[in-house]
Amino acid sequence: MSEKIAVLGAGSWGSILASVLDENGNDVRLWSYNPKQVEELNTAHTNSHYIKDFKFSPSLVAYSDLASALADVQTILFVVPTKAVRSVAGQVATILQKTGIQPALIHASKGIEQKTYKRISQVLAEEIPAANRKSITVLSGPSHAEDVARHDLTLVTAASESLDAAKHTQKLFMTNYFRVYTNPDIIGVEIGAALKNIIALGAGALHGLGYGDNAKAALMTRGLAEISRLGTSFGADPMTFIGLSGVGDIIVTATSANSRNWRAGDELGRGEALDDVINHMGMVIEGVATTKAAYELSKQRGVSMPITEAIYQVLYEGKDIRTAISDLMQREGRSEF
Numbered sequence: 001m002s003e004k005i006a007v008l009g010a011g012s013w014g015s016i017l018a019s020v021l022d023e024n025g026n027d028v029r030l031w032s033y034n035p036k037q038v039e040e041l042n043t044a045h046t047n048s049h050y051i052k053d054f055k056f057s058p059s060l061v062a063y064s065d066l067a068s069a070l071a072d073v074q075t076i077l078f079v080v081p082t083k084a085v086r087s088v089a090g091q092v093a094t095i096l097q098k099t100g101i102q103p104a105l106i107h108a109s110k111g112i113e114q115k116t117y118k119r120i121s122q123v124l125a126e127e128i129p130a131a132n133r134k135s136i137t138v139l140s141g142p143s144h145a146e147d148v149a150r151h152d153l154t155l156v157t158a159a160s161e162s163l164d165a166a167k168h169t170q171k172l173f174m175t176n177y178f179r180v181y182t183n184p185d186i187i188g189v190e191i192g193a194a195l196k197n198i199i200a201l202g203a204g205a206l207h208g209l210g211y212g213d214n215a216k217a218a219l220m221t222r223g224l225a226e227i228s229r230l231g232t233s234f235g236a237d238p239m240t241f242i243g244l245s246g247v248g249d250i251i252v253t254a255t256s257a258n259s260r261n262w263r264a265g266d267e268l269g270r271g272e273a274l275d276d277v278i279n280h281m282g283m284v285i286e287g288v289a290t291t292k293a294a295y296e297l298s299k300q301r302g303v304s305m306p307i308t309e310a311i312y313q314v315l316y317e318g319k320d321i322r323t324a325i326s327d328l329m330q331r332e333g334r335s336e337f
Helices: 012-023 035-043 066-070 082-099 120-127 145-149 163-173 186-209 213-233 238-242 244-255 260-269 274-281 286-301 306-317 321-329
Strands: 004-008 027-031 061-063 075-078 104-107 136-140 154-159 178-183
Touching: 004 012, 004 066, 012 027, 012 075, 012 145, 012 163, 027 066, 035 061, 061 066, 066 082, 075 082, 082 120, 082 286, 104 120, 104 163, 120 136, 120 186, 136 163, 136 186, 136 244, 154 163, 154 186, 154 244, 163 178, 178 186, 186 213, 186 238, 186 244, 186 260, 186 286, 186 306, 186 321, 213 238, 213 244, 213 286, 213 306, 238 244, 244 260, 260 274, 260 286, 286 306, 306 321
Parallel strands: 004 027, 004 075, 027 061, 075 104, 104 136, 154 178
Antiparallel strands: 136 154
């Protein structure tokens, strides 16, 4: 059964997920705050700033008016940057209260809200009352938009407190190249999705500095340990972090030039200033803000996260990257587990 689905956020990931849903026969409305982007999507059927050389189906319609995009929808997929989730969700809530519809909510954004340290599902739950929605599900895993666009084999997970909601998301997205698993651990999936961007920044920096595979493997392995420690302190299942939204997402994000976080780290490693990297990237680098939130959370909860702390010091305190690496390597010896 096809559904009417609004996809909020027409960046690389949002537009490609909208394309997957459209391929599966759904009535998909892709919303963007940028009228010029909407015009390009509806006339040329391209999204050239975010996805090069990709042609969208004419059946995928873009909207700049949020109320029109949400008219009679059964599902809403949020794929806006973390810093915009609360604002957009508040606007959605106002529209839902007026129309009386009660859609299922899915989000595919990866981050932690600044200052509140809330996960995105928590922000959605706060802004959109239970009376105006059904369930909340997270779609996450190792998935570059560029690879999904060319139908590369991709596996992700749908996490929700409701198994029915997770299965609903699974059915919406499943194709012969895009496979979706279900997972009840929404906390672990969201924390893994957010914090892997920190490790991707570090991995890119190592590449920019000229370090080899040994260093990158060490960073990813010990980075995963940090993510697991913080996640389990919130009640996450440790098994989640060896799954698709844990180790899987770290591998794809910390090893590929398709990752904007990896690219940002690479430029930092080559000596570029953070402000310059952010200005010319042209897209949100979620790992920069997430590093600050994760560092502050680790201090608040008494969780040891030395790699995150080192990256925080480089990004926010101006510490030299090579000095930060040296300090990490010269820490007191200890047991691995």
